[in-house]
Amino acid sequence: MQSLKQQWFGNIRGDILSGLVVALALIPEAIAFSIIAGVDPMVGLYASFTMAVIIAFAGGRPGMISAATGAMALVMVPLIRDYGVEYLFAATLLTGVIQIIFGVLKVAKLMKFIPNAVMIGFVNSLAILIFMAQVPHFIGISTMTYVFVGVTLLLVYTLPRFIKVIPAPLIAIVALTVVAIFSGINLRTIGDLGTITQSLPTFIIPDVPFNLETFKIIFPFSISLAIVGLVESLLTAQIVDDMTGTESNKNQEARGQGIANIVTGFFGGMAGCAMIGQSVINVKSGGRGRLSTLIAGLFLMFLILVLGDLVVKIPMPVLVGIMIMVCIGTFDWSSFKYLVKAPRTDALVMLTTVVIVVWTHDLSKGVIAGVILSAVFFVVKISSVKIMQEDNRYFVNGQLFFASTDSFVDYFKYNEIKSNNIQIDFSNSRIWDDSGVGALVKVEELLKEKGIQVEVVELDASSKKIISQLESLSSSH
Amino acid sequence: MYKHILLAADGSENAVRAAKEAIKIASCKEDSFIEVVYVIDFDKSKSGVLHSSSSEALNLERRQKISKVEQTLKESNVSYKVTFLHGEPGPEIVKYANEQQVELVVIGSRGLNGLQEMVLGSVSHKVMKRVNCPALVVK
Numbered sequence: 001m002q003s004l005k006q007q008w009f010g011n012i013r014g015d016i017l018s019g020l021v022v023a024l025a026l027i028p029e030a031i032a033f034s035i036i037a038g039v040d041p042m043v044g045l046y047a048s049f050t051m052a053v054i055i056a057f058a059g060g061r062p063g064m065i066s067a068a069t070g071a072m073a074l075v076m077v078p079l080i081r082d083y084g085v086e087y088l089f090a091a092t093l094l095t096g097v098i099q100i101i102f103g104v105l106k107v108a109k110l111m112k113f114i115p116n117a118v119m120i121g122f123v124n125s126l127a128i129l130i131f132m133a134q135v136p137h138f139i140g141i142s143t144m145t146y147v148f149v150g151v152t153l154l155l156v157y158t159l160p161r162f163i164k165v166i167p168a169p170l171i172a173i174v175a176l177t178v179v180a181i182f183s184g185i186n187l188r189t190i191g192d193l194g195t196i197t198q199s200l201p202t203f204i205i206p207d208v209p210f211n212l213e214t215f216k217i218i219f220p221f222s223i224s225l226a227i228v229g230l231v232e233s234l235l236t237a238q239i240v241d242d243m244t245g246t247e248s249n250k251n252q253e254a255r256g257q258g259i260a261n262i263v264t265g266f267f268g269g270m271a272g273c274a275m276i277g278q279s280v281i282n283v284k285s286g287g288r289g290r291l292s293t294l295i296a297g298l299f300l301m302f303l304i305l306v307l308g309d310l311v312v313k314i315p316m317p318v319l320v321g322i323m324i325m326v327c328i329g330t331f332d333w334s335s336f337k338y339l340v341k342a343p344r345t346d347a348l349v350m351l352t353t354v355v356i357v358v359w360t361h362d363l364s365k366g367v368i369a370g371v372i373l374s375a376v377f378f379v380v381k382i383s384s385v386k387i388m389q390e391d392n393r394y395f396v397n398g399q400l401f402f403a404s405t406d407s408f409v410d411y412f413k414y415n416e417i418k419s420n421n422i423q424i425d426f427s428n429s430r431i432w433d434d435s436g437v438g439a440l441v442k443v444e445e446l447l448k449e450k451g452i453q454v455e456v457v458e459l460d461a462s463s464k465k466i467i468s469q470l471e472s473l474s475s476s477h
Numbered sequence: 478m479y480k481h482i483l484l485a486a487d488g489s490e491n492a493v494r495a496a497k498e499a500i501k502i503a504s505c506k507e508d509s510f511i512e513v514v515y516v517i518d519f520d521k522s523k524s525g526v527l528h529s530s531s532s533e534a535l536n537l538e539r540r541q542k543i544s545k546v547e548q549t550l551k552e553s554n555v556s557y558k559v560t561f562l563h564g565e566p567g568p569e570i571v572k573y574a575n576e577q578q579v580e581l582v583v584i585g586s587r588g589l590n591g592l593q594e595m596v597l598g599s600v601s602h603k604v605m606k607r608v609n610c611p612a613l614v615v616k
Contacts, residue, residue: 112531120527235526242522242532243563276523284519334524 002246007062011288015063018287019295022065024170025281026052026300027311030068031190032323036133037073037270038080039088040194041311044068045304046201047092047269052297054260055274060252061237062290063244065278066260067297070130070326071228071363072271079221087218089206092271094215094222095229096261102230103255111234111250117346118370119235120332121353123276125366127331128358134320134327137188144185145317148176152321167281169322173314180315190319191312198308200301201267224364229273231367233257236274243283277329345377379403385429387411392419401432405439412443420452427458436463437470478506479581484513484557485570485604488542491585495615496546499583500553502613511550511557514573515543516566536561567603574608582612 002010026048034044048067055066080088102108138149152172159168180187190196208214237248253274261271282292304311332338339347349370357366383403388395400408424443431437440456447454459467484499486492496513503509517525517539529535539561540547550557562569574582584601605612 116528116530123527238526238532239522242526242535243519245561245563280519280523332524332527334528338528 008290014286015289015291018282018285019292021285022282022296023299025167028322033068033070033073043270047264047272049297049301050264050267051260051272054263056290056294058256058259060249063288064240066274068272071232075224086207089265090208091218091221092265095225095271096258098226099258108250115374117349121350125354125357127327131327134323138320148317149321152318156325176318187315190314196308196312225271227364233274236276236279349374393423395425396429400436402435405435423455423457425458431463480509481579482511483579483582485584486513486543486546493545495583495585496549498615503555513559516562516569567600571607586614
């Protein structure tokens with residue numbers, strides 16, 4: 001791990017430049033995610049500002065970018081629709097508290113138990129949902145809407161070949177907004193969907209009754225937000241770790257996300273988390289340290305204060321085009337190969353995760369269902385014991401524990417054993433618990449009744465230990 | 478002769494041929510060693526992390542990509558080590574070679590992506606032009 005001084009000032013030039021690039025790339029996304037959530041663009045912009053600034057200090061992964069995100073926006077849609085934005089601020093506070101508790105309890109370690117299949121399903125369903133959220137903004141509105149979406153996509157995919165310094169989405173936004181204003185083409189703009197206030201966020205206490213009723217409303221959302229936020233943040237941290245060849249403190253990141261969300265809730269922002277796309281842009285643009293995240297947040301706020309009037313004039317189709325690009329970048333395109341090549345159960349877990357998320361619009365439900373399903377598959381897989389016979393030696397293959405004892409006992413119960421002197425070989429097995437020991441005792445008795453002599457061989461040390469412990473226990477009675 | 482030799486490798490046959498030439502040169506001097514550098518594109522990180530169960534598994538998978546090169550080096554008696562870099566292959570190799578002040582860079586003339594080389598100009602060309610030490614491009 002680098003020293004704190006290095007995390008801040010080890011890469012000043014690269015961090016400042018990449019921070020500026022990320023701020024520019026963040027604006028359209030923060031606005032689009034606000035629209036998805038159903039709140040004013042300022043809620044997403046303020047959140048992106050406070051998340052980035054606080055995470056720069058409190059996070060555990062230098063160089064990672066946190067802001068308002070699509071994954072979180074999708075979760076909060078029903079809360080805002082049914083109860084309004086003040087409940088969102090309260091839920092954001094509670095999300096932060098839950099994440100800090102998760103961080104203190106070192107929940108980051110549990111991330112290891114989320115299988116690949118679920119993580120792949122997570123990013124894919126996120127991409128699908130963000131795309132679906134764009135559909136009402138461009139299908140069946142006008143021909144010019146389609147044209148602008150198309151031209152935006154063309155620009156964002158071809159420009160990077162020629163211009164590397166300025167992010168292509170920014171060029172597309174500026175150029176097409178100018179075209180839209182001067183040609184007088186009738187297009188919906190961001191201003192039609194919300195307002196941009198050119199002022200700094202101020203400290204507020206969410207205007208909700210502080211009682212059990214409110215808690216019951218926001219708690220399920222906050223739990224979902226806390227889980228989604230940590231899953232995406234810790235996945236992003238792993239990606240940034242890999243890209244930069246450095247390590248990060250995942251528990252500190254979990255706590256940092258919590259602190260950032262609490263502050264965001266008090267300053268009128270929506271709950272946020274780390275962003276894969278923006279963090280990749282940051283590292284690619286040369287960002288490595290905490291300074292890059294801080295600059296991104298500060299410059300974003302500066303841009304809104306200065307250019308707020310112009311931002312509302314951005315045509316919606318241009319924003320939609322950029323969000324389609326974000327979806328294409330988020331989707332894991334190697335998934336199709338994965339579906340063909342991966343073990344059937346993994347492919348099924350991935351598809352289940354996607355289907356549940358797209359159905360419920362809640363990424364946390366997909367993650368939970370995916371984890372449970374893969375756990376079930378895992379138990380099924382390891383809970384069968386295979387027995388191979390060679391002459392009078394019977395080889396046990398697999399783990400002997402409470403879930404697998406049936407298949408072990410049944411083999412000796414229902415198979416005819418010709419020899420009256422056999423060996424049961426445990427070199428490919430291990431006895432894990434009292435059920436395993438019980439099953440072995442049962443089989444020995446069963447065979448004894450049939451007049452067959454049994455010798456148990458090749459037990460490993462830990463199996464022997466558990467057998468002797470249980471034997472001493474039973475003999476003391 | 479050269480003590481610290483950088484061998485730029487990817488999964489291609491050319492990299493294996495380059496390895497053989499690097500071995501010849503390294504064998505001339507007793508304490509010279511070869512550093513195999515494999516650059517992983519930034520865009521490969523996301524799918525790499527998503528499709529591997531741990532960073533150790535991911536490293537193993539990447540190491541298998543250059544296993545032919547490593548095999549060739551193992552069979553010779555030259556000492557070597559493998560270094561992974563992240564970023565754009567050309568500029569990363571140049572930056573690393575200049576920072577580490579290696580004495581010779583050995584690189585295959587073309588890598589895995591034939592089409593890209595015709596359109597954009599090759600990694601080996603970029604490396605040749607910009608490293609501060611002699612470079613050997615192997616056909």
